[in-house]
Amino acid sequence: MSGASQAIEDPVRRVVSGAKPGTGHFEEFLANPALFMLRAWKECGEVAEFDLGGMKNVLLVGPDAQEAVFRAPDEQLSPSEPYKYMVPVFGEGIQFGAPFEVERQQVKMQSNALTPRLMKGYAEIIAQEVEKRIAGWGETGEKDFYEEFKELVLRTSTHCLMGSAFREKLTGEFGALFHDLEMAVSPASILDPYGQEEVFTRRDAARARLAEIIIGVIRERRAAGGEYPDMLQSFLAATYMDGTPLCDDEIVGMVIWIMFAGHHTSSNTSTWTLVELARHAEYAADIARETDAIFAGGEGLSFAALREIPRLDRFVFEVLRLHPPLVTLMRLVKRDFEFRGLKIPAGETIVISPYVAHRIPELYPNPERFEPGRPAQEHVFAYIPFGGGRRKCVGNAFALLQVKAIFCALLQRYEFELVDPPESYREAMPSLILRTSEPCRLRYRRRRS
Amino acid sequence: MRIVVDLELCQGHAVCQEEAPEVFRVVDRPGAYSRVELIQAGPPEALREKVAAAVHYCPNRVISILDDA
Numbered sequence: 001m002s003g004a005s006q007a008i009e010d011p012v013r014r015v016v017s018g019a020k021p022g023t024g025h026f027e028e029f030l031a032n033p034a035l036f037m038l039r040a041w042k043e044c045g046e047v048a049e050f051d052l053g054g055m056k057n058v059l060l061v062g063p064d065a066q067e068a069v070f071r072a073p074d075e076q077l078s079p080s081e082p083y084k085y086m087v088p089v090f091g092e093g094i095q096f097g098a099p100f101e102v103e104r105q106q107v108k109m110q111s112n113a114l115t116p117r118l119m120k121g122y123a124e125i126i127a128q129e130v131e132k133r134i135a136g137w138g139e140t141g142e143k144d145f146y147e148e149f150k151e152l153v154l155r156t157s158t159h160c161l162m163g164s165a166f167r168e169k170l171t172g173e174f175g176a177l178f179h180d181l182e183m184a185v186s187p188a189s190i191l192d193p194y195g196q197e198e199v200f201t202r203r204d205a206a207r208a209r210l211a212e213i214i215i216g217v218i219r220e221r222r223a224a225g226g227e228y229p230d231m232l233q234s235f236l237a238a239t240y241m242d243g244t245p246l247c248d249d250e251i252v253g254m255v256i257w258i259m260f261a262g263h264h265t266s267s268n269t270s271t272w273t274l275v276e277l278a279r280h281a282e283y284a285a286d287i288a289r290e291t292d293a294i295f296a297g298g299e300g301l302s303f304a305a306l307r308e309i310p311r312l313d314r315f316v317f318e319v320l321r322l323h324p325p326l327v328t329l330m331r332l333v334k335r336d337f338e339f340r341g342l343k344i345p346a347g348e349t350i351v352i353s354p355y356v357a358h359r360i361p362e363l364y365p366n367p368e369r370f371e372p373g374r375p376a377q378e379h380v381f382a383y384i385p386f387g388g389g390r391r392k393c394v395g396n397a398f399a400l401l402q403v404k405a406i407f408c409a410l411l412q413r414y415e416f417e418l419v420d421p422p423e424s425y426r427e428a429m430p431s432l433i434l435r436t437s438e439p440c441r442l443r444y445r446r447r448r449s
Numbered sequence: 450m451r452i453v454v455d456l457e458l459c460q461g462h463a464v465c466q467e468e469a470p471e472v473f474r475v476v477d478r479p480g481a482y483s484r485v486e487l488i489q490a491g492p493p494e495a496l497r498e499k500v501a502a503a504v505h506y507c508p509n510r511v512i513s514i515l516d517d518a
Binding site: 070071101104108116380389390394396 | 460461462463464467480506
């Protein structure tokens with residue numbers, strides 16, 4: 001897996017400058033985790049130590065280091081403790097609110113809701129939703145596409161997840177409740193997710209109301225019986241290895257978890273894809289021709305067509321390289337961890353950063369430049385927008401399907417241009433997910449050719 | 450053709466099983482991650498195309514084909 005081994009010097013651990021008494025680097029991390037990670041790496045190299053309110057963190061950068069971390073067992077490098085702030089969002093007994101052996105089975109249930117067979121149905125649903133959404137756009141117009149894609153992905157995801165009956169009754173409330181959950185997932189929640197701040201009380205109220213709504217749907221389903229081509233159906237049918245089915249509250253947790261994992265990650269990636277398409281008209285025209293050819297072949301938006309669309313694929317890959325939605329992946333060291341002579345003791349937290357990993361100039365020359373023609377990396381762990389190893393995002397294929405289905409439909413009909421100066425579309429991190437700065441306005445015009 | 454799987458990285462998605470059920474089977478293991486099992490590690494040439502699809506579509510890129518020298 002690793003590249004050719006050269007005479008590599010043992011990594012040296014350095015401490016990031018600018019720590020403040022008591023809080024360490026927390027303030028700077030809070031302001032923008034992506035930029036802080038990048039600074040830490042530029043200053044310290046492949047092993048950068050920093051302090052988040054008394055918690056010692058070590059950023060490891062480089063494909064081999066990333067591989068070593070992703071290969072380590074959960075019992076040694078635990079993903080559970082660093083993500084405890086998700087427990088009040090997803091619920092007790094779900095994901096990291098459950099023991100590893102339970103959580104693993106739940107992840108498997110998530111992945112069973114995303115098999116290639118089901119994915120074909122989801123592709124149709126997403127296509128329908130996109131077409132319905134843009135049917136009223138007219139010849140030309142202007143929109144904030146951060147907001148637009150947030151709405152669109154809420155609809156596509158909700159439809160795939162909860163089915164058409166629920167989707168038809170979807171009101172603003174559902175999205176607003178998720179918004180309240182999201183607002184509580186911030187760098188601040190890493191320190192104490194059970195504080196008395198208003199964001200946390202709103203989160204708990206939103207979780208309770210979502211549970212009420214989702215349990216209502218579960219009861220209707222159980223009463224009506226039948227088969228439905230959606231993720232909820234997979235959860236209703238799922239059993240643990242001992243044969244026990246998920247209880248209603250666990251299903252609520254599964255729904256919130258999968259929705260949470262797939263909403264902003266996909267909508268932000270869609271927004272970035274559109275911004276970069278508008279910045280790079282030459283690629284946009286090429287991709288539009290490529291998708292035209294697929295539609296001309298009568299493929300529709302089927303899963304087969306969505307498997308490989310080489311130019312669009314490379315474009316989205318480059319979007320995820322430069323703007324990975326998750327900029328940090330954390331593991332608590334439970335048993336001393338060693339990498340090339342460097343020992344990281346139990347009690348410290350290891351941080352892997354897709355944002356930094358994708359900016360190593362030896363792998364990605366001129367890393368800040370958006371360049372969809374870059375050759376694929378040989379090293380499996382050089383490109384990690386979805387993480388890696390056994391804990392890699394199980395929604396990887398669904399996310400790409402979602403983004404590609406959106407752009408196949410859009411590019412067939414419209415061309416896009418930026419409304420504001422190109423440099424005003426910047427990266428922003430008001431929460432833990434990297435997004436575009438506001439406003440994110442683009443103008444669309446119906447294609448003539 | 451010989452098939453090698455990096456079990457440390459297998460997530461048990463079972464995409465390989467859909468592509469080449471003659472060769473791959475994903476098994477659930479109590480307390481551990483589900484992972485792939487090779488039904489045959491040296492399948493006949495006739496299955497090469499199916500195995501190649503499994504290699505290509507594996508979400509974690511854990512399958513490789515080693516050609517006999």
